[in-house]
Amino acid sequence: MQNLSLGKTPQSPKLIIGFILLTCICMMARIYKVPLSYGVYISFASFFLFVILRLYGTAFALISSLIVNVFAIALLHPDRISLFISLEIFFVGMIYKYKIRNLFLSEMIYWMILGCPATSLYFFITGEEFGIVGIVAILNQFILGLINALLADMVVSYINPNRLLRSNSSYTIDFSLLIFHFTLISVLVPFTIYVFIDGLNINRDTNTAIIQTMENKNFEIFEQLKSLNIIDLRKIKINSPIQINKIRKILDTEPEGSVVGLMIQDENGKIYVSNKQANKYHNNTNWRLEGKVIHYSDDLYIWRPELTDYYTDETAWKSAFFIKETKFEDIDLKLVIQIPLSKYSEDIWNRYLNKFYIIIIACIIATILSIIISRLLSGTLLKLAELTTDIPNKLSRQEKINWPNTAISQIKSLVLNFTEMSNKLEHLFFKEKEMNNQLLIQTAELKNSKEELRHLAYYDALTDLPNRLYFMEYLKETIESNKDKYLILAIMFIDLNRFKQINDTFGHEVGDMLLKEVARRFKSISNDYTFIARLGGDEFVVILKNADKLKAAETASFINKILADRIHISYNGKGMDLFTSGSIGISMYPIDSNDTNNVLKNADISMYVAKKEGGNTFRFYEEINKDNKEEQIHLEMKLKSALEQRELVLYYQPQFNIKSGNITAIEALLRWNNPELGLILPSKFIPIANDIGLMQEIGSWVLKEACSQIKLWRDMGIIDTRVTVNISGDNFQSQYIIDTIQKVLDETGLNSELLALDITESYLLNNFVSLEKTVSDIKQLGVYISIDDFGEGGSSFSLLKDVQVDCVKIDKILIEKLSTDKKSQLIVKALIDLVHSMGIKVVAEGVETPENVEILRNMNCDDIHGFLLSAPMDKNSFEKWVINYNSRKALFEL
Numbered sequence: 001m002q003n004l005s006l007g008k009t010p011q012s013p014k015l016i017i018g019f020i021l022l023t024c025i026c027m028m029a030r031i032y033k034v035p036l037s038y039g040v041y042i043s044f045a046s047f048f049l050f051v052i053l054r055l056y057g058t059a060f061a062l063i064s065s066l067i068v069n070v071f072a073i074a075l076l077h078p079d080r081i082s083l084f085i086s087l088e089i090f091f092v093g094m095i096y097k098y099k100i101r102n103l104f105l106s107e108m109i110y111w112m113i114l115g116c117p118a119t120s121l122y123f124f125i126t127g128e129e130f131g132i133v134g135i136v137a138i139l140n141q142f143i144l145g146l147i148n149a150l151l152a153d154m155v156v157s158y159i160n161p162n163r164l165l166r167s168n169s170s171y172t173i174d175f176s177l178l179i180f181h182f183t184l185i186s187v188l189v190p191f192t193i194y195v196f197i198d199g200l201n202i203n204r205d206t207n208t209a210i211i212q213t214m215e216n217k218n219f220e221i222f223e224q225l226k227s228l229n230i231i232d233l234r235k236i237k238i239n240s241p242i243q244i245n246k247i248r249k250i251l252d253t254e255p256e257g258s259v260v261g262l263m264i265q266d267e268n269g270k271i272y273v274s275n276k277q278a279n280k281y282h283n284n285t286n287w288r289l290e291g292k293v294i295h296y297s298d299d300l301y302i303w304r305p306e307l308t309d310y311y312t313d314e315t316a317w318k319s320a321f322f323i324k325e326t327k328f329e330d331i332d333l334k335l336v337i338q339i340p341l342s343k344y345s346e347d348i349w350n351r352y353l354n355k356f357y358i359i360i361i362a363c364i365i366a367t368i369l370s371i372i373i374s375r376l377l378s379g380t381l382l383k384l385a386e387l388t389t390d391i392p393n394k395l396s397r398q399e400k401i402n403w404p405n406t407a408i409s410q411i412k413s414l415v416l417n418f419t420e421m422s423n424k425l426e427h428l429f430f431k432e433k434e435m436n437n438q439l440l441i442q443t444a445e446l447k448n449s450k451e452e453l454r455h456l457a458y459y460d461a462l463t464d465l466p467n468r469l470y471f472m473e474y475l476k477e478t479i480e481s482n483k484d485k486y487l488i489l490a491i492m493f494i495d496l497n498r499f500k501q502i503n504d505t506f507g508h509e510v511g512d513m514l515l516k517e518v519a520r521r522f523k524s525i526s527n528d529y530t531f532i533a534r535l536g537g538d539e540f541v542v543i544l545k546n547a548d549k550l551k552a553a554e555t556a557s558f559i560n561k562i563l564a565d566r567i568h569i570s571y572n573g574k575g576m577d578l579f580t581s582g583s584i585g586i587s588m589y590p591i592d593s594n595d596t597n598n599v600l601k602n603a604d605i606s607m608y609v610a611k612k613e614g615g616n617t618f619r620f621y622e623e624i625n626k627d628n629k630e631e632q633i634h635l636e637m638k639l640k641s642a643l644e645q646r647e648l649v650l651y652y653q654p655q656f657n658i659k660s661g662n663i664t665a666i667e668a669l670l671r672w673n674n675p676e677l678g679l680i681l682p683s684k685f686i687p688i689a690n691d692i693g694l695m696q697e698i699g700s701w702v703l704k705e706a707c708s709q710i711k712l713w714r715d716m717g718i719i720d721t722r723v724t725v726n727i728s729g730d731n732f733q734s735q736y737i738i739d740t741i742q743k744v745l746d747e748t749g750l751n752s753e754l755l756a757l758d759i760t761e762s763y764l765l766n767n768f769v770s771l772e773k774t775v776s777d778i779k780q781l782g783v784y785i786s787i788d789d790f791g792e793g794g795s796s797f798s799l800l801k802d803v804q805v806d807c808v809k810i811d812k813i814l815i816e817k818l819s820t821d822k823k824s825q826l827i828v829k830a831l832i833d834l835v836h837s838m839g840i841k842v843v844a845e846g847v848e849t850p851e852n853v854e855i856l857r858n859m860n861c862d863d864i865h866g867f868l869l870s871a872p873m874d875k876n877s878f879e880k881w882v883i884n885y886n887s888r889k890a891l892f893e894l
């Protein structure tokens with residue numbers, strides 16, 4: 001059963017009002033009792049105290065009982081046995097709180113252990129007569145306590161006043177307690193009703209008998225007084241001895257053992273004459289002035305003494321009287337008849353005592369019966385509830401569950417359902433355990449994966465040094481965590497010299513082995529004040545904490561020393577010695593700048609300066625000649641991010657057949673469109689790209705972009721010709737050139753015959769031996785090969801014999817003087833004829849005048865291109881131009 005006791009001090013207005021209201025109702029119940037018969041009564045005062053005990057706890061119920069007792073003592077003059085209610089509340093509250101969560105049983109234990117012995121002891125201590133009066137009084141309180149405890153327990157358990165006192169209250173009903181209450185009510189209600197009705201009958205019969213006796217005695221006395229006239233009666237008022245003796249003889253005619261008291265008194269209560277019994281009762285005093293008078297009918301009263309002098313109501317009622325007053329005519333005198341209740345009370349209380357015994361025995365039997373029935377009906381359910389409590393954990397711990405047996409079919413069906421459910425749960429838990437084990441393994445793997453992912457995110461895969469991301473976060477965190485301190489950092493950008501040459505000559509695998517060895521040497525100088533990271537490629541960075549310029553210079557010198565030492569590499573079973581060094585740029589934070597981006601840029605600029613000065617050295621940013629180096633370094637830095645920022649673009653220039661005017665090829669020309677510097681021609685940035693090792697990356701991008709665009713235009717039906725791409729010497733010498741071309745053709749889907757590669761005559765002459773096989777391999781792919789700038793530095797005709805080329809492009813130096821220089825005409829004519837004799841196509845570059853067009857046409861030149869015909873255009877402009885050109889072919893209308 002859920003404990004509905006609030007337990008703590010009521011703080012909300014509803015709870016406080018509820019407590020005050022229940023206490024006030026308890027006072028009213030103390031005032032208004034339901035009388036059964038002469039001291040035997042029903043009171044519901046303890047009912048409200050028990051309700052307070054259940055709702056607010058023992059402390060507040062005890063406080064309420066003390067308030068009610070003080071109120072009763074001050075205003076009601078109660079019987080003293082009822083003042084034991086505070087002891088009763090305290091004892092029952094303690095039993096209920098710490099031992100038995102059943103108010104009825106707690107109350108029964110109180111009366112058996114403490115209530116009955118304590119009140120009986122009080123009788124003996126105070127010298128009160130115990131006897132039947134005390135027994136009836138104690139049993140009356142005993143039974144009232146049981147009834148009120150039962151009613152309070154039921155009201156709080158099933159009606160739940162908490163719903164009125166607390167808005168968020170919720171409760172449950174205890175099935176065992178429900179059966180217990182139901183059984184008790186089934187037994188006690190009939191007995192209680194019987195006792196109540198029989199008590200009313202006893203009271204009525206007793207009153208009727210007493211009244212009848214008084215009526216008879218009244219008639220008898222008045223019959224005897226008829227012999228007296230009004231004058232005789234008036235003489236009584238003047239205390240006439242003769243008349244008083246005469247009347248006393250009439251009043252004293254009561255037989256021996258009679259309890260009827262007779263008196264003659266006036267309206268003021270003065271007694272003039274009385275019989276012996278009346279003298280015993282009131283000793284010639286006015287009975288109206290003492291005790292409590294109950295007006296029963298017109299001339300009938302019930303008198304009893306005040307309760308303050310009595311331990312119980314029953315004791316007070318034992319001294320009570322029935323009094324009848326009959327007035328004489330024409331005189332202020334009346335006959336008063338008194339009959340003590342004690343003559344009848346013994347019989348009344350004996351009858352009640354028997355009924356109380358029956359009720360108490362019925363309570364005991366009902367309690368035992370309730371417990372038996374409750375255990376019979378709910379024992380299995382309680383056992384089932386206990387077994388199913390926390391059943392998932394029990395099953396997961398593989399505890400054996402002994403399900404209860406029962407003869408009740410519904411409960412047995414419930415047990416079977418739980419048994420089946422537990423078996424299924426046990427199977428599920430077994431599966432879950434397997435899954436948990438697997439999950440633990442996966443969690444461990446995931447943890448390892450997270451650590452691996454973090455390592456991959458923050459460390460360079462090749463060298464296992466911190467990467468660029470880790471470097472940036474470390475730098476930011478170091479500066480942020482030392483805001484309040486004057487922290488000096490030396491930022492060193494390090495670029496490996498000759499790495500590109502080693503990489504291109506021996507391949508990437510050897511280059512990677514070199515980088516690993518360099519990283520190993522860097523790690524040897526790493527400590528708490530030195531952070532080292534690889535930014536990418538052959539670039540590294542070092543952060544020195546709390547470093548001055550001298551310490552930075554010493555560290556840079558030491559780094560160059562360990563980098564310059566011979567590096568021995570074993571590759572393909574062969575050993576080789578490699579040599580490299582470092583170009584180091586140093587920027588001091590916050591001396592050079594307190595902005596991290598500027599510090600990094602300054603270190604980068606300083607590194608380029610060191611590299612330009614021959615490498616194997618270091619330069620501080622504050623020492624470099626910014627005026628001389630700034631533009632080139634600025635270009636180098638911006639060029640490094642040009643590809644990522646999509647600043648490199650291709651322009652397209654058409655090549656025409658000199659006779660038909662048809663477009664025979666489209667040359668893709670590289671441009672750098674920088675938002676800050678504008679459009680930059682290749683002659684300005686290609687040398688820089690070569691110096692900083694970007695040409696291979698740029699060349700691959702140009703090749704793929706040109707092939708993708710020409711494929712798109714062919715699919716659109718705009719053009720049906722090849723694209724020509726200028727290939728640098730570095731790209732041609734790369735061992736991956738063939739793979740790169742094949743990969744681009746595969747990815748773009750362009751036919752190899754539609755790709756033409758231009759290589760300058762001068763580079764081909766200087767690297768003829770190493771390039772001859774490369775050109776042959778490219779031809780095997782079906783790619784078109786052209787010699788560009790032919791005649792620029794003195795033509796080698798033997799080159800045309802030994803290298804498989806498809807086209808020769810005559811340099812514009814020879815073309816631009818055709819119309820004015822006869823020697824130039826003779827040279828160009830001879831070149832065209834010789835190349836044609838070898839079956840190679842001829843293209844004239846840099847055609848800028850109509851006269852040159854006519855001369856070249858007469859020389860049987862195949863194709864021409866130049867600014868006269870069309871300037872290079874971006875892809876959108878070229879697309880519009882070629883659509884317009886195809887529609888009218890107005891090229892030679894000059």
